[in-house]
Amino acid sequence: MAPEDASVHRSLGLSDEEYEIIHELLGRHPNHLELAMYSVMWSEHCSYKSSKIHLKRLPTEAPWVLVGPGENAGVIDVGDGIAVAIRIESHNHPSAIEPYQGAATGVGGILRDIFTMGARPIAVMDPLRFGPLDDPRSRWIAEGVISGVSGYGNSVGVPTVGGEVVFDETYKGNPLVNVLAMGVLPVERLVLGQASGVGNLAVLLGASTGRDGIGGVSVLASAGFDEGSEDADKRPSVQVGDPFEEKRLLEACLELLDEGLVTGIQDLGGAGITCATSETASRGGAGMDVDVSAIHSREEGMEPFELMTSESQERMLAIVEPASLDRVLEISSRWEISASVIGRVTGDGQLRILDGFDGEVLAELPASTLHDDAPEYDRPLAPPENLIERQSLDASGGPVDCAANLLTLLRDPAWVYSQYDHQLFLNTVVGPGSDGALLRLRDPKTGRETGRALGMSTDGNHRWCHVDPRQGTTMVVAEAVMNIACVGAEPMAVVNCLNFGNPEHPEVMWQLSEAIDGMSEACRAFNAPVVGGNVSLYNETNAVDIAPTPVVGVIGMHPKLSKLPPGMTLVPDLTLVLVGQQPHEDVSMAGSRWAWEIGGCKDGTLPEFDLFQTVRTAAYVTEIVQRNQVEAVHDVGEGGLAVALAEMAVHNGIGMHISGFDGHRALFNESGGRVIVALSPADLESFLKETSNRAVPAQMIGSTGGSSLVLGSTINLSIDDLTRAARDELPQALGQGTVSG
Amino acid sequence: MSRRVGVIRFPGTNCEFDTRDAINELGGEAKILWHSDTDLGDVDAIVIPGGFAHGDYLRCGAIARFSPIMDAVSTFARNGGPVLGICNGFQVLTEAGLLPGALQKNVGLKFLCRMEQIQFVSTANVVGLGASKGDLLDIPINHFEGNYVCAKETLDQLEEENRIVFRYTDNPNGSMGDIAGISNQSGNVVGMMPHPERATSMLLGSNDGASLLQSLLFTGRAAST
Numbered sequence: 001m002a003p004e005d006a007s008v009h010r011s012l013g014l015s016d017e018e019y020e021i022i023h024e025l026l027g028r029h030p031n032h033l034e035l036a037m038y039s040v041m042w043s044e045h046c047s048y049k050s051s052k053i054h055l056k057r058l059p060t061e062a063p064w065v066l067v068g069p070g071e072n073a074g075v076i077d078v079g080d081g082i083a084v085a086i087r088i089e090s091h092n093h094p095s096a097i098e099p100y101q102g103a104a105t106g107v108g109g110i111l112r113d114i115f116t117m118g119a120r121p122i123a124v125m126d127p128l129r130f131g132p133l134d135d136p137r138s139r140w141i142a143e144g145v146i147s148g149v150s151g152y153g154n155s156v157g158v159p160t161v162g163g164e165v166v167f168d169e170t171y172k173g174n175p176l177v178n179v180l181a182m183g184v185l186p187v188e189r190l191v192l193g194q195a196s197g198v199g200n201l202a203v204l205l206g207a208s209t210g211r212d213g214i215g216g217v218s219v220l221a222s223a224g225f226d227e228g229s230e231d232a233d234k235r236p237s238v239q240v241g242d243p244f245e246e247k248r249l250l251e252a253c254l255e256l257l258d259e260g261l262v263t264g265i266q267d268l269g270g271a272g273i274t275c276a277t278s279e280t281a282s283r284g285g286a287g288m289d290v291d292v293s294a295i296h297s298r299e300e301g302m303e304p305f306e307l308m309t310s311e312s313q314e315r316m317l318a319i320v321e322p323a324s325l326d327r328v329l330e331i332s333s334r335w336e337i338s339a340s341v342i343g344r345v346t347g348d349g350q351l352r353i354l355d356g357f358d359g360e361v362l363a364e365l366p367a368s369t370l371h372d373d374a375p376e377y378d379r380p381l382a383p384p385e386n387l388i389e390r391q392s393l394d395a396s397g398g399p400v401d402c403a404a405n406l407l408t409l410l411r412d413p414a415w416v417y418s419q420y421d422h423q424l425f426l427n428t429v430v431g432p433g434s435d436g437a438l439l440r441l442r443d444p445k446t447g448r449e450t451g452r453a454l455g456m457s458t459d460g461n462h463r464w465c466h467v468d469p470r471q472g473t474t475m476v477v478a479e480a481v482m483n484i485a486c487v488g489a490e491p492m493a494v495v496n497c498l499n500f501g502n503p504e505h506p507e508v509m510w511q512l513s514e515a516i517d518g519m520s521e522a523c524r525a526f527n528a529p530v531v532g533g534n535v536s537l538y539n540e541t542n543a544v545d546i547a548p549t550p551v552v553g554v555i556g557m558h559p560k561l562s563k564l565p566p567g568m569t570l571v572p573d574l575t576l577v578l579v580g581q582q583p584h585e586d587v588s589m590a591g592s593r594w595a596w597e598i599g600g601c602k603d604g605t606l607p608e609f610d611l612f613q614t615v616r617t618a619a620y621v622t623e624i625v626q627r628n629q630v631e632a633v634h635d636v637g638e639g640g641l642a643v644a645l646a647e648m649a650v651h652n653g654i655g656m657h658i659s660g661f662d663g664h665r666a667l668f669n670e671s672g673g674r675v676i677v678a679l680s681p682a683d684l685e686s687f688l689k690e691t692s693n694r695a696v697p698a699q700m701i702g703s704t705g706g707s708s709l710v711l712g713s714t715i716n717l718s719i720d721d722l723t724r725a726a727r728d729e730l731p732q733a734l735g736q737g738t739v740s741g
Numbered sequence: 742m743s744r745r746v747g748v749i750r751f752p753g754t755n756c757e758f759d760t761r762d763a764i765n766e767l768g769g770e771a772k773i774l775w776h777s778d779t780d781l782g783d784v785d786a787i788v789i790p791g792g793f794a795h796g797d798y799l800r801c802g803a804i805a806r807f808s809p810i811m812d813a814v815s816t817f818a819r820n821g822g823p824v825l826g827i828c829n830g831f832q833v834l835t836e837a838g839l840l841p842g843a844l845q846k847n848v849g850l851k852f853l854c855r856m857e858q859i860q861f862v863s864t865a866n867v868v869g870l871g872a873s874k875g876d877l878l879d880i881p882i883n884h885f886e887g888n889y890v891c892a893k894e895t896l897d898q899l900e901e902e903n904r905i906v907f908r909y910t911d912n913p914n915g916s917m918g919d920i921a922g923i924s925n926q927s928g929n930v931v932g933m934m935p936h937p938e939r940a941t942s943m944l945l946g947s948n949d950g951a952s953l954l955q956s957l958l959f960t961g962r963a964a965s966t
Contacts, residue, residue, distance in 0.1 A: 244796025
């Protein structure tokens with residue numbers, strides 16, 4: 001074969017060095033189809049080539065972990081013969097270009113990762129980050145993304161039980177659309193995406209293959225955005241979703257798995273058929289012959305490289321024994337999904353792309369080289385040059401008007417989550433708008449209740465992580481754990497979505513490396529291993545990187561759920577107690593929403609954070625919630641104590657009197673590891689004694705009652721004013737109507 | 742007699758298992774019926790559950806009405822068999838001509854999933870057994886197209902014939918007359934947008950839907966004995 005023109009591999013996103021590696025691996029120059037296949041599989045998105053070296057430092061093991069990182073989803077054993085599959089992914093770049101479809105296909109993709117493992121997906125969570133609300137394009141993106149999640153998720157029939165919605169300048173050109181999915185399965189049905197058994201058949205199920213999403217992982221996901229006009233050219237790389245196709249595909253695949261008809265199954269996402277065939281083959285230690293002419297395609301005359309790299313949605317690859325084929329086709333037909341035998345498992349480890357099983361060989365390469373031989377980079381990393389100077393800044397200056405500041409910082413996300421079906425499957429005991437979600441755990445085979453429940457939360461905080469990526473990430477994990485503690489769940493596993501800028505910038509690699517260390521430390525302390533994740537790099541616009549945004553999803557177990565957990569529900573005349581980290585006068589405001597959005601300082605040094613005290617606090621909060629020992633509980637997060645108290649007051653329409661917290665430092669600092677607890681005054685003494693015995697700091701801060709939120713002499717606001725401020729912001733900014741979807 | 746309830750499953754339906762589980766929990770015996778079947782088998786009542794039958798493509802319920810099983814459902818309904826359409830099921834019943842009117846997009850042009858309060862207006866139907874006019878119920882809604890519309894004469898007729906089953910106390914979607922559910926003339930066919938199966942346990946925030954499904958089970962038995 002003739003050597004390729006150098007411009008070809010570069011236009012596919014491969015460097016000259018990478019081309020040389022391929023040349024050596026094959027012992028000859030690759031042809032165009034082979035180059036296209038390497039380019040998608042060796043893309044940053046698929047190969048994790050820049051992050052792998054750091055990801056290895058994450059703790060990934062525990063006795064209950066059945067499947068750790070590297071498979072389609074992490075799987076943990078939750079007892080009673082039930083396993084839980086969980087995964088988080090980003091769909092940032094597609095959503096920046098085409099918000100509705102970008103978000104919709106993000107949901108579709110993650111669901112396939114879950115049912116690929118043999119699990120029925122039962123919950124989705126959407127951590128979303130957009131540019132500021134006063135930017136029209138950011139509003140358009142936010143509105144489209146939320147409609148996309150709603151349109152696809154509701155229709156495919158998986159409830160969206162939580163998430164986040166954050167607006168900040170840093171995401172103006174590059175929104176973050178992350179999506180987490182969780183599913184349950186009987187332990188014995190666990191299947192892995194591998195092809196084994198020479199002569200077994202690879203059956204492509206679902207949608208036809210079209211020209212949408214060609215090279216999506218290399219063109220779109222693995223490069224930043226420059227000028228707007230060029231981004232429009234990337235539009236053809238965004239896929240179009242069809243939730244009805246996905247729903248039928250999901251039900252058909254679950255039936256195939258129920259009947260034990262597949263030996264392995266793999267979803268088609270990034271890198272399409274190339275990824276699915278080579279991954280299943282190399283995981284199974286096998287090879288595969290793939291007949292491109294057998295692929296059911298959407299249009300005439302598609303080139304082999306288009307068929308092999310298309311990212312058309314709603315497709316799965318099932319490995320079946322020849323004897324099971326008829327039954328597989330029968331179930332597919334009942335669910336009205338197309339099925340084509342496109343491959344045969346071979347024993348020689350080669351991935352051969354053929355035009356007809358006995359026809360011309362279009363490409364031939366060792367299947368494992370697409371994965372195992374992907375380059376691994378130890379990219380240069382360095383802290384920002386002005387780090388010391390940045391750390392020395394005082395973030396507490398600015399226009400202090402605490403009452404007005406509080407009204408600005410309040411935001412009720414109900415406008416977002418009321419667009420999502422969050423109740424389907426009758427598991428949602430605590431849904432969106434709370435600290436963590438809590439879902440009844442039922443036996444996936446019998447539907448019988450186990451009397452236990454799963455707690456889930458997703459969290460990220462770019463402000464903390466910008467100030468200090470290491471401690472910031474530790475605090476993010478702690479925040480997520482504290483959120484599920486507030487619904488009574490003990491952490492079992494973490495998944496992460498690492499959203500960072502351009503890895504070719506040493507500062508970005510430093511942020512990534514620090515974040516991974518901070519996450520490792522927290523995960524070890526909470527005994528919650530990382531079971532899966534996703535790395536999204538090149539989140540940049542015009543060479544400006546986003547603030548580092550590691551997002552984590554935590555899943556945990558409530559061992560005995562007999563009644564509703566306390567939640568945020570208040571009555572008058574309760575005593576309020578601040579549990580966990582206690583304030584001191586000169587606490588740092590760095591990384592707080594107040595400092596970023598009001599004070600205008602994005603730097604400084606984060607407040608001290610005591611990880612082990614937070615571990616004790618979370619464990620204690622979990623216990624009191626499980627015992628329904630308190631009247632109400634609420635985590636103190638973004639916006640600090642004032643925002644947390646106002647959220648509780650608004651939720652119930654009941655006022656509060658708080659003393660001992662005056663001035664903006666005390667009210668808006670974001671020290672981690674704090675929870676507000678409400679209890680009957682008669683229980684205060686024994687409560688404080690118990691917290692003291694457990695080495696968990698706690699102090700009474702006030703009581704409930706009246707129709708105003710009174711915070712010392714600093715803030716006195718009526719519940720009505722607070723409610724309006726919280727409730728009206730999103731509907732006013734994002735409007736009532738939509739034309740999308 | 743057992744209280745056998747057929748729950749219809751179209752491709753795209755997604756509340757079939759929830760509906761089945763809620764009915765079984767109340768002592769019924771639910772079985773899922775596939776849309777391309779032509780025979781309902783031995784059932785005392787039918788529920789068309791929520792979801793997106795056939796993807797809701799073209800128009801909600803517009804394709805589902807042509808699924809083979811709908812002929813059997815129509816015959817069952819005409820013979821007085823109890824039929825409850827929930828959410829997408831209500832949309833299917835209007836498209837199939839078993840209930841009048843139509844459901845169009847919510848006035849806010851947004852999908853809405855949240856708890857709503859509804860009030861019993863008429864109890865002379867298969868979900869009203871044991872209920873009183875004026876009873877208030879907390880039952881979640883979960884729809885994009887729940888905005889009930891019909892001709893003025895039809896609305897008058899529904900009022901006169903006591904066929905408005907529920908009204909919202911705080912209309913979320915722009916429905917004419919705040920309508921959340923209606924029945925046919927003989928009260929054996931009911932369509933409602935709120936999801937009673939989602940309000941069957943205090944752990945889910947309300948138990949008010951249980952009595953509606955229980956009523957269906959009792960009238961189902963009565964109709965078949």
